[in-house]
Amino acid sequence: MNPAMNAGLNAGMAPVGTPWFFYVLAGLAVASGLAVITRRNAVHSALALIVTLLSVACFYLMLYAPFVAGVQIIVYAGGIMVLFLFVIMLVNIERSSKDRQFNRMWPVGLAAACALLALFLGALAKGKALLNDPITGKALWPDPVNKLAESSNTQQVAAMLYGDGGRMGEYTFAFEIASLLLLVAILGAVIMTKKKI
Amino acid sequence: MLTAFMSYLGSEVSPGVAGNQLWALIYVLIIFAGVSVAVICMNWLERKALAHFQVRLGPMRVGPHGLLQPIADALKLMLKEDIIPAQADQFVFWVAPLIGLLAAFTVYTVIPFGPSQAVSDMNIGILFMLGVSSLGVLGIVVAGWASNSHYPLIGALRSSAQMVSYEVAMGLAVISAILMTSLNTSGTGTLSMIGIVQAQQQQGIWFLFKFFPLGLIAFAIFAIAMVAEVNRTPFDLAEAESELTAGFHTEYSGLRWSLFMLAEYAAMIAVSSIAVTLWVGGWMRPFPNLLHAPAWDFIFSMFPGLTFGGLAAIAFIGTVRMPSHSFFRIQRIGLAVFAALLGFLALFLLFVAVVGHFASAGVALPVALPPKAADFLRAIARFSDGIDYVYWFVLKVAVFMYLFIWYRATWPRYRFDQLMKVGWKVLLPISLGVLILTAAVGVIVS
Numbered sequence: 281m282n283p284a285m286n287a288g289l290n291a292g293m294a295p296v297g298t299p300w301f302f303y304v305l306a307g308l309a310v311a312s313g314l315a316v317i318t319r320r321n322a323v324h325s326a327l328a329l330i331v332t333l334l335s336v337a338c339f340y341l342m343l344y345a346p347f348v349a350g351v352q353i354i355v356y357a358g359g360i361m362v363l364f365l366f367v368i369m370l371v372n373i374e375r376s377s378k379d380r381q382f383n384r385m386w387p388v389g390l391a392a393a394c395a396l397l398a399l400f401l402g403a404l405a406k407g408k409a410l411l412n413d414p415i416t417g418k419a420l421w422p423d424p425v426n427k428l429a430e431s432s433n434t435q436q437v438a439a440m441l442y443g444d445g446g447r448m449g450e451y452t453f454a455f456e457i458a459s460l461l462l463l464v465a466i467l468g469a470v471i472m473t474k475k476k477i
Numbered sequence: 478m479l480t481a482f483m484s485y486l487g488s489e490v491s492p493g494v495a496g497n498q499l500w501a502l503i504y505v506l507i508i509f510a511g512v513s514v515a516v517i518c519m520n521w522l523e524r525k526a527l528a529h530f531q532v533r534l535g536p537m538r539v540g541p542h543g544l545l546q547p548i549a550d551a552l553k554l555m556l557k558e559d560i561i562p563a564q565a566d567q568f569v570f571w572v573a574p575l576i577g578l579l580a581a582f583t584v585y586t587v588i589p590f591g592p593s594q595a596v597s598d599m600n601i602g603i604l605f606m607l608g609v610s611s612l613g614v615l616g617i618v619v620a621g622w623a624s625n626s627h628y629p630l631i632g633a634l635r636s637s638a639q640m641v642s643y644e645v646a647m648g649l650a651v652i653s654a655i656l657m658t659s660l661n662t663s664g665t666g667t668l669s670m671i672g673i674v675q676a677q678q679q680q681g682i683w684f685l686f687k688f689f690p691l692g693l694i695a696f697a698i699f700a701i702a703m704v705a706e707v708n709r710t711p712f713d714l715a716e717a718e719s720e721l722t723a724g725f726h727t728e729y730s731g732l733r734w735s736l737f738m739l740a741e742y743a744a745m746i747a748v749s750s751i752a753v754t755l756w757v758g759g760w761m762r763p764f765p766n767l768l769h770a771p772a773w774d775f776i777f778s779m780f781p782g783l784t785f786g787g788l789a790a791i792a793f794i795g796t797v798r799m800p801s802h803s804f805f806r807i808q809r810i811g812l813a814v815f816a817a818l819l820g821f822l823a824l825f826l827l828f829v830a831v832v833g834h835f836a837s838a839g840v841a842l843p844v845a846l847p848p849k850a851a852d853f854l855r856a857i858a859r860f861s862d863g864i865d866y867v868y869w870f871v872l873k874v875a876v877f878m879y880l881f882i883w884y885r886a887t888w889p890r891y892r893f894d895q896l897m898k899v900g901w902k903v904l905l906p907i908s909l910g911v912l913i914l915t916a917a918v919g920v921i922v923s
Contacts, residue, residue, distance in 0.1 A: 323569065323622055330615065350604035358611030359641065365618050366637045369630065434600055435665050 301342065309335040320381060322368045326361060333357045347434045493597020504596045508585050516742040517547045523882050530886035541795060541812040557731035562624065569623035574733050577616025577740035583609045584747040589671045591760045591866030602670035603651060606751055613744055614640040617715060621725035632724030636715035639705055639896060646904035647702035650695045653915040654684050654755040660923055674759030681766040685756040688918050691911055696756040698908045703748040707741060709881055711888040714896060749877035757873050760866035775834045778861060781868040782827035785819050792816035826864065833861025
């Protein structure tokens with residue numbers, strides 16, 4: 281390895297055009313999210329939802345969490361949305377497009393959404409104030425510098441979920457409980473579809 | 478620009494890992510062109526091989542032995558009228574082929590043609606490949622729905638049900654191969670495609686033969702599921718021509734239809750390369766640990782040149798054996814030129830292999846070389862290595878591609894309930910059992 285190549289290697293590891301990608305992806309996610317609820321045709325909504333899910337997967341990539349991004353693509357975009365489309369295609373589109381799109385409770389939903397937005401903005405403002413405070417420091421936010429290296433992310437996720445070197449992982453118990461819950465749901469689905477077991 | 482171009486030369490890692498966008502783009506273009514050419518070759522080969530399976534001649538008219546038939550087909554498809562049915566959902570109808578094509582080609586970013594001959598090496602390589610290739614089904618489903626016609630809709634429904642069922646068995650088979658990577662000296666497994674091949678290199682065995690017969694069973698399950706994943710016979714229920722006219726692409730014509738075909742063949746190459754990477758040792762030549770002497774390296778590096786030499790010889794024999802009627806004159810000249818091109822390619826590859834061997838073996842030369850020439854020799858040695866890697870990878874993939882044709886000529890189509898039964902009641906339990914056994918054996922061994 282010559283030094284010039286080494287320099288190129290190090291320079292290349294820095295992320296490129298991060299704000300640009302963030303704003304493009306954020307715009308895409310919000311626009312397609314709006315399209316999900318405003319389209320009259322359910323298949324169009326489902327397609328818009330796929331775009332939303334994929335842009336969220338890209339956000340995970342930008343946050344140096346490639347494993348979560350990959351799982352998001354496999355589970356949501358590849359698995360669940362195909363099942364969604366499978367069901368939607370069997371629905372009579374002509375009839376459902378004549379139905380009223382929003383029910384009468386939409387002002388309540390809007391108010392709730394605005395309250396949530398206000399909460400987020402308040403937390404953001406407070407967090408910024410705390411960040412600038414010399415005494416408390418970065419109290420409300422985790423360290424903005426990423427600690428997980430992209431190249432060992434999967435291994436670190438595994439260590440947290442399953443433990444490392446005979447020691448129980450940070451989230452092993454919660455993870456196993458969640459898997460038990462899913463197992464119960466699977467068994468329930470099987471029992472509900474089978475008339476005779 | 479020039480420094481960015483030159484700085485990557487001689488690098489030991491893929492351009493994506495080195496962070497060199499220019500070379501990543503060059504690799505993307507090379508792979509895109511290579512895959513498109515491979516699809517064209519595959520098109521010709523499939524028609525010829527199927528014809529010979531059925532004791533027919535296949536395409537013979539356009540060019541010698543129909544060699545120019547794919548080009549004629551492509552021209553025909555581009556010039557054909559592009560029809561969008563009046564009742565179709567215009568936008569979705571338009572976007573559906575692009576979804577399939579995009580998913581099929583995005584997968585190629587992580588396929589390792591060699592230790593550094595890949596666009597990028599992701600930490601989640603195999604996960605990314607499975608995820609993105611599973612997006613391809615969205616193109617089929619959406620195309621069938623947007624056509625607003627009965628047969629395409631049935632084809633799309635079948636395709637989505639089939640894809641969801643076979644993905645499960647496929648994923649479990651892949652996991653049992655990934656478990657085997659954790660038996661390295663370092664003790665941690667990997668999802669990176671390059672890492673998986675390197676694990677096989679370290680352990681000195683293809684995962685196909687690891688924990689015999691567990692690796693073999695997992696591979697067999699993947700080999701069955703991957704045929705279902707790309708909608709090929711005997712699992713081509715989505716386009717069953719005897720029942721559904723043409724299935725999901727009944728309403729498509731011209732260029733759009735050819736995009737579906739391009740996506741299908743690109744996806745076939747992609748899943749074959751997953752199988753090659755996971756179980757058949759990726760870019761490694763046969764017996765790298767038994768026959769590891771430099772002489773063996775040299776002998777195996779002659780293979781690419783000899784392959785093209787053989788192809789040139791076949792083309793030359795075809796030229797000689799062509800009937801001596803004036804009708805065949807242009808064809809004969811064309812085939813002779815083709816044979817000459819193949820021969821020159823073979824000579825070039827042999828030359829590179831020989832020079833590369835002597836450059837890497839470090840033979841003492843009578844005169845001291847200037848530093849520039851020494852650099853150049855080293856570059857040729859690396860180039861020769863790269864050709865070897867790509868050659869063995871492509872050869873293994875080509876075997877799988879031939880199997881796809883062979884299946885199509887041999888087996889009748891499954892009925893839909895049989896398909897579901899095979900997926901859920903045979904493949905899934907077996908793959909679960911193999912996964913558990915692999916984990917148990919792995920724990921005992923380590």
